[in-house]
Ligand SMILES: C[S@@+](CC[C@H](N)C(=O)[O-])C[C@H]1O[C@@H](n2cnc3c(N)ncnc32)[C@H](O)[C@@H]1O
Ligand SMILES: Nc1nc2[nH]cc(C(=O)O)c2c(=O)[nH]1
């Protein structure tokens with residue numbers, strides 16, 4: 755089986771509870787959402803950029819699409835990996851491909867948690883789930899009620915178990931409604947090991963620190979809640 759990737763590189767996880775862990779990053783193309791804050795191009799590319807030496811800024815170009823065998827081989831060429839971040843775009847759009855990967859390091863899924871049928875397919879394949887809850891303006895969603903139901907269903911399917919960690923990240927902007935955050939956290943807190951409030955990185959969209967601290971305080975009785983911004987952007991690594 756083959757798929758298109760935009761890039762493969764080795765760096766450290768810049769977000770959430772595993773910040774600083776060495777990972778291979780596999781970036782799939784295509785996404786089913788259009789988040790107003792998204793920092794990543796999701797269009798399908800002709801070639802996949804592959805950085806063989808971490809931090810070298812020298813990229814080889816591999817023609818898309820790539821086979822699962824080739825992608826596994828590239829990932830296994832990196833040493834010292836904690837895990838393999840499957841990101842994008844939306845990696846769950848490639849659930850069948852993910853199931854064919856044969857990597858030495860465990861898989862870490864980075865998902866928008868809106869595709870429950872795909873989530874079922876990969877539930878025994880992934881060891882870490884970094885699941886976003888997308889609190890977007892309703893005009894950006896086709897069916898806001900279904901969006902919420904699908905999100906909860908994905909967390910139920912990929913919930914924390916003895917073999918899988920699952921945590922939630924919520925990107926918070928100055929326009930994120932407090933009530934929406936509270937409602938969804940109540941619905942998924944039983945499925946996750948911790949909740950990360952991730953302030954959006956663009957200065958113009960950022961919430962006030964006091965808003966995040968107040969939210970954190972209100973959730974701490976229910977779930978380990980941490981405020982962690984994107985750290986890889988601070989020191990300019992991939
Ligand atoms: C580019 S997305 C790809 C994976 C998946 N589609 C998702 O959204 O979870 C990777 C992570 O970056 C986060 N992200 C994207 N744009 C961001 C921004 N401007 N500020 C903070 N986090 C951002 C997303 O919320 C997600 O947690
Ligand atoms: N260092 C680093 N950490 C990340 N965490 C999530 C990322 C992503 O784009 O999915 C990402 C990324 O692109 N780079």
Ligand code: SF4
Nearest residue numbers: 785787789792843866
């Ligand atoms: S779901 Fe992820 S990749 Fe897709 S638009 Fe939102 S942040 Fe970007």
Ligand SMILES: [Mg+2]
Nearest residue numbers: 793794841992
């Ligand atoms: Mg990123």
